[in-house]
Amino acid sequence: MPDTPVNGSQVLVLNCGSSSLKFALINSRNGDASLSGLGDALGQSAPSVSWKIAGEKHNATLSEGAKHTEVIEFVVTNILSGQGSLLKQIAAIGHRVVHGGEKFSHSVRINDQVISAIQDCVALAPLHNPAHLQGIEAATKAFPGVPQVAVFDTAFHQTMPRHAYIYALPYTLYEEHGxxxxxxxxxxxxxxxxxxxxxxxxxxxxxxxxxxxxxxGASIAAIQAGKSVDTSMGLTPLEGLVMGTRCGDIDPGILLHLGVRLDYCMKEINDLLNKKSGLLGISQLSNDCRALEQAATEGHQGAQLALEIFCYRLAKYIASYHGVLSQVDALVFTGGIGENSAFIRENVLNRLSGLGYQVCESSNLGMRFGAEGAIESSSSQAPTPKVLVIPTNEEWVIARDAAEIIGKDGSPASAQPQGGT
Structure with a gap:
């Protein structure tokens, strides 16, 4: 990754989920994290925060019902306050924002107009965008005057052609409601x-x-000449692949059947599709792929079926994207399952043998816990795409973008946090 010339290499990266907040202090030049942590179970009875700094792990319990603001306060007053040298290097705060709609095709410096646009997209990501807004507000109070940058999950996919992103619905629904x-x-x-x-x-x-x-959460993307031309998630993160608790692609008529015939209300349908389906719903056991793989080896039929459906659906998408792209240079596995599950990768590649994919068993088994490299077999006679396992690093992308944007703006390079906000 290219170095970003700024007057301070450290970027505080915040990733606010509906009930969690991941934070990290990232060197924008090389991706190294001098601090990383997680606020978890926010808004619930026993919220906590855990972090790693200087190679040491720590954890603490927060007050009952504590939310994103309290986590940021804790980071400022209990962690960063004793790290003066790091504080002087903080150049910006970078926020992961799930949904930017059509308003953003790249990362932007946050101002009142950007905040308003994120608010406008709340209906498209009701579990995520409100949390991002809370994080932005809390960071503004804790670090007054420090530039903040929004990095959107949706921005990379704004290069998709219209035939890939328009649904076969009345066109007015796109024109009037996005x-x-x-x-x-x-x-x-x-x-x-x-x-x-x-x-x-x-x-x-x-x-x-x-x-x-x-x-x-799982998705697949077809990337042509470095640009996204198709992807599996849709208006919301519900569409596409089978996920931990989300159903992915289903017949829309099921929703009508649930509502009309089975008398489900909208909240019940939403909870069913987002929180009770996917690997959890099929297996009736767990949404954790590791637990399911273990259970499958012990003969649990629900776990076996869940993993089979997961791999089958993924293989179908990969095969279909071969038809989207003029040629495929590489198939990349990433994310927690993609980076660590040799079972899932082998199962999927075996289903794609008709496209020439062959897995190297020893290489595949060795790709775990941050390992990077190729896992395709070298014995194939026909030219086939490389198969790569690449650990993702979204935090580094956020830090790079934030440093680049504020560097161009000529913004202040160091942070002066305010405790007790």
């Missing part, structure tokens, strides 16, 4: 496509990649 495919995980897909190009020895704008980001 109902279209937006896609998510764009920051991850962007990172691994750039990294794949580097590993292949080609410019980013000269490679075609199929990128599979597999975790509790």
């Amino acid at each position: 109902i279209r495919r937006y896609g998510m995980h764009g920051t991850s897909h962007r990172f691994v496509s750039e990294r794949a190009a580097l590993l292949l020895g080609k410019p980013t704008d000269d490679v075609n990649i199929i990128s599979a980001h597999l975790g509790n």
Whole structure:
């Protein structure tokens, strides 16, 4: 990744989820994290914060019902306050924002207009965008005057052609209400496509990649000449692949059946599709792929079926994206499952043998816990795409973008946090 010339290399990266807040202090030049942590179970009875700094792990309990603001206060007053040398290097604060609609095709410095636009997209990401706004507000209070940058999950996919993002619904729904495919995980897909190009020895704008980001949330993207041309997630993060608790693609008529025939209300349907489906719903056991793989080896039929459906659906998407791209230089696995599950990767590649994919068993088994490299077999006679495992690093992308944007703006290079906000 290219160095970014700014007067302070450290960027405080904030990733606010509906009930969590990931934070990290990232060197924008090399991606190193001098601090990383997580505020978890926010808004609930037993919220906590855990962090790692100088190689040491720590944890603490927050007050009952504590939310994103309290986590940022804790980071400022209990962690960063004793790290004066790091504080002087903080150049900016970078925020992951899930949904930017059609308003943003790249990262931007946050101002009142940007905040208003993020608010306008709340209906498209009701679990995420409100949390991002809370994080921005809390960071503004804690670090007054420090520039902040929004990095949007949807921005990378704004290069999709209209035939890829328009649904076969009355066109007025798109014109008047913005109902279209937006896609998510764009920051991850962007990172691994750039990294794949580097590993292949080609410019980013000269490679075609199929990128599979597999975790509790999962999506796949077709990337042509470094730009997204199709992706599996749609208006919301619900569409596409089977996920941990989300159903992915289903017949829309099921929603009518649930509501009309089975008398489900909208909240019940929403909870069913987002929180009770996917791997959890099929297996009736867990949404954790590791637990399911273990249970499957012990003969649990629900776990076996869940993993089979997960791999089958993913293989279908990969095969379909071969038809989207003029050629495929590499298939990339990333995300928690993609980076660590040799079982999932082998199962998927075996289903794609008709396209020439063959897995190298020893290489595949060795790709875990941050390892990077190729796992395709060298015995194939026909030219086939490389198969790469690449650990994603969304935080570095956010830090790079933030440093680049505030560097161009000539903004202040160091932060002066305010405790007790």
